[in-house]
Amino acid sequence: MKKEIEIFFTGLMFYTRIPIPKNIHFKKEYSIESIKYLPLIGLLVGALSAFILIISLFILPVSIAVIISMVCSLLLTGAFHEDGLADTVDGFGGGWHKEKILLIMKDSTIGAYGAIALIMVFLLKYQLLVALVDLPIANGISNPYFIFFVLLAGHSLSRGAAVSAMITHSYARINDDTSKLKSIAPKSLKWTSPAFILALAFALFPLFLFQSPYIFLLIFPVYLAKVLLSRFFNTWIGGYTGDCLGAIQQICELIFYISILILWKYI
Structure with missing residues (x-):
């Protein structure tokens, strides 16, 4: 149990800016396992x-x-996933082959493509959340409980989609010794591994709070978005990078908000 707690806090340290106990120190081997959390x-x-x-x-x-x-x-989060989205859009917007795309993605500066992508994502997310907050009653669940469940599900399910991409595709920077994700990628999870089942359980948990079987329909558009993005990345760079996972998380979160708005308004 102590080891799992340390693994969780290692993940918290890697993926967020949330303070952790001072007696927890970053361990590279734990960062490999923390993806399940x-x-x-x-x-x-x-x-x-x-x-x-x-x-x-x-x-x-x-x-x-x-x-x-x-x-x-x-x-x-320190804009962890948003930064990945911007780098990804910059890379695919300005590069025409794998080496050039990966080189641009590795550049820490944000280009025009990345800036435009962030602006559009923030605007769309803002409008979607305002629309979801304004829903007076959602399947008998009144706000603020509804919007609380929506944000829980949006953040967890989209990250679950990113984790699943590590199972279905290979890491594109496997020969790059400076890659932060290299140590994690070769030990990707498998569909039947306990670690992925745990990640899946955390990803799906918020859906049970909505008290409606229809909510589980939203798994399909989110997963479809993940499949299409992963295939696109695989076609151009032969797999995924950490930035690609950030892009998957951001886009899948938006897809979830769009889908739940449609579901609750028209079904």
Whole structure:
């Protein structure tokens, strides 16, 4: 149990800016195993962001409350996944072959393609969350519980999609000794491994809170987005990178919000 706690906190240290106990030190071997806790970390980030949103809704207009919640999420993760999205779009927008794409993605500066992608993602996420907050009743679940469940599910399920990409595809930077993800990628999970089953359980857990079997339909558009993105990455660079996983997380989170808005408004 102590080892698993240390593995979880190692993952928390790697994927977020959330403070951890001082007696926990980063261990490279634990970072390899911590990927199974990524959806759980998503649950934590989603819960904190939702809490800030709900508190803000009591004293501020919806639009401002949503922005504050989004900023909170960025501060909690250090824009970890958003940075991956920007680097990915820059790479595929400016590169025409694998080596060039990977070289651009490795550049820490954000180009025009990445900046445009971030602006569009933030605008779309903002509009979706405002629309979801404004839903008065959702299948008998009144706000603020509904939006709390939505953020939990959006953050955990999208991270679960990113984890699954490590199973279905190979790591594109396997020969790059400077890669931060290289130590994790060769030991990718398998569909039947206990670690992936645990990650899947954390990813799907929030869906049970909605008290509706229809909510599980949303797994399909999220997974479809992951499949299409993974195939696109595989075609161009022969697999995925850490930045690609960040892009998968961000886009799958948006797909979940779009899908649940459609589901609750029209079904």
